[in-house]
Amino acid sequence: MYKVLTLNNIAVAGLRRLPRDRYEVSSESSSPDAVILRSHNMHDMTIPESVAAIGRAGAGVNNIPVSAMSDRGVPVFNAPGANANAVKELAVAGLLLAARNICDAREYVKSLTSTGDELAKDVENGKKKFVGFELPGRTLGVIGLGAIGVEVANVALALGMKVVGFDPKITVKRAWQLSSGVKQVETLDRLFKASDVVSVHVPLVDGTKGLVSADRLSLMKDGSVIINFARGGVVDSKAALQALNSGKLHAYVCDFPTPELIAHPKVIALPHLGASTTEAEENCAVMVAENVKEYLENGNVRSSVNFPEAVIPRADAWRITIANANVPNMVGQISTCLAQAGLNIADLLNKSMGDIAYTIVDLDGPVSEETMQAIRGIKGVLRLRNLGKPIS
Ligand SMILES: NC(=O)c1ccc[n+]([C@@H]2O[C@H](COP(=O)([O-])OP(=O)(O)OC[C@H]3O[C@@H](n4cnc5c(N)ncnc54)[C@H](O)[C@@H]3O)[C@@H](O)[C@H]2O)c1
Numbered sequence: 004m005y006k007v008l009t010l011n012n013i014a015v016a017g018l019r020r021l022p023r024d025r026y027e028v029s030s031e032s033s034s035p036d037a038v039i040l041r042s043h044n045m046h047d048m049t050i051p052e053s054v055a056a057i058g059r060a061g062a063g064v065n066n067i068p069v070s071a072m073s074d075r076g077v078p079v080f081n082a083p084g085a086n087a088n089a090v091k092e093l094a095v096a097g098l099l100l101a102a103r104n105i106c107d108a109r110e111y112v113k114s115l116t117s118t119g120d121e122l123a124k125d126v127e128n129g130k131k132k133f134v135g136f137e138l139p140g141r142t143l144g145v146i147g148l149g150a151i152g153v154e155v156a157n158v159a160l161a162l163g164m165k166v167v168g169f170d171p172k173i174t175v176k177r178a179w180q181l182s183s184g185v186k187q188v189e190t191l192d193r194l195f196k197a198s199d200v201v202s203v204h205v206p207l208v209d210g211t212k213g214l215v216s217a218d219r220l221s222l223m224k225d226g227s228v229i230i231n232f233a234r235g236g237v238v239d240s241k242a243a244l245q246a247l248n249s250g251k252l253h254a255y256v257c258d259f260p261t262p263e264l265i266a267h268p269k270v271i272a273l274p275h276l277g278a279s280t281t282e283a284e285e286n287c288a289v290m291v292a293e294n295v296k297e298y299l300e301n302g303n304v305r306s307s308v309n310f311p312e313a314v315i316p317r318a319d320a321w322r323i324t325i326a327n328a329n330v331p332n333m334v335g336q337i338s339t340c341l342a343q344a345g346l347n348i349a350d351l352l353n354k355s356m357g358d359i360a361y362t363i364v365d366l367d368g369p370v371s372e373e374t375m376q377a378i379r380g381i382k383g384v385l386r387l388r389n390l391g392k393p394i395s
């Protein structure tokens with residue numbers, strides 16, 4: 004029986020992928036084999052040694068101690084692209100809310116107590132305070148052309164905007180999805196200078212902290228808009244508030260409220276709502292549950308942020324998997340241990356990603372505890388799993 008600890012509510016469609024006869028899924032488990040979560044902060048918790056895999060039912064993994072998990076040989080899975088449409092739709096909504104001053108206009112209407120002709124007069128007199136701007140001809144700058152950024156860029160083009168994009172590490176897959184109408188800019192400064200609206204879609208990592216800074220905001224035209232459905236830390240919020248006060252920014256649309264942001268009349272703050280649609284929650288939960296299950300049962304790795312993609316279809320063989328430091332002669336030492344035990348290798352895959360290497364070995368016989376100990380004793384082996392024969 005595999006034990007899976009959930010740290011957030013995970014859509015039932017995903018949990019159904021973990022059959023009850025083989026999986027015990029609970030929000031309380033002291034020795035789980037895997038953890039599935041959304042935005043729960045794992046940095047503050049002690050992660051049991053029993054945990055062999057972590058599944059983030061979403062995109063961002065800044066709430067998970069990924070590097071510490073790599074050191075333990077534990078893969079962290081996420082659900083790339085599974086909530087991209089949901090975020091795209093809300094980013095476009097945010098753009099329109101800001102461009103047409105919809106939040107202020109709604110508040111104004113809510114505040115009206117008049118009726119009849121008086122109300123009609125208040126409506127007509129009030130509307131001049133909420134004159135907005137249209138999108139065609141304006142320039143949107145998209146920072147981060149991954150699953151979400153590409154969708155936002157493409158839809159903005161369809162709305163008549165000019166679009167410029169910045170992503171030095173765009174993947175081939177995303178480049179194929181990106182409309183040829185999106186112009187590439189070489190530097191962030193150029194993107195800020197060119198844009199009326201900037202939308203950020205990068206992960207929060209050391210290199211993206213405070214990426215939307217006072218200096219970059221100062222390059223923008225007066226009355227610009229920042230849209231942030233990435234992470235709060237990507238935008239220097241003090242600088243954004245100053246830019247709102249000076250008129251450099253017309254609005255800051257943000258999915259990550261702080262007391263200061265909530266208090267500012269020109270901030271449109273939402274409660275981290277980007278991925279909160281039934282469809283996105285189900286897509287993410289299904290993708291991550293399947294990938295965690297595949298890893299637990301078969302050792303195959305798909306969509307991990309710290310492990311290389313590694314898949315061997317299951318044959319009628321005994322399987323072990325090894326996560327180890329990416330240094331020379333690991334496969335040689337592992338093979339020697341197996342040969343000394345008289346085991347014949349039927350199939351072997353060795354892949355690496357950064358400092359981590361991962362090896363799947365299919366064998367013609369069962370691996371004894373003695374051989375497991377010998378492999379565990381090799382310097383650089385982080386985690387060894389004996390999966391036996393496939394579950395029939
Ligand atoms: N508000 C929400 O509910 C919500 C939902 C989903 C994702 N997110 C956030 O959005 C982020 C992006 O999600 P995604 O699914 O598009 O991820 P993704 O991995 O598909 O795309 C991220 C892109 O950012 C690029 N990038 C990284 N650093 C960069 C930099 N310094 N400059 C320019 N580009 C850079 C990468 O090359 C990649 O193409 C997530 O990491 C998460 O933090 C928020």
Ligand SMILES: O=C(O)[C@H](O)COP(=O)(O)O
Binds near residue numbers: 062063
């Ligand atoms: O990174 C993500 O996928 C989003 O921020 C969604 O977070 P959530 O699953 O907590 O809504």
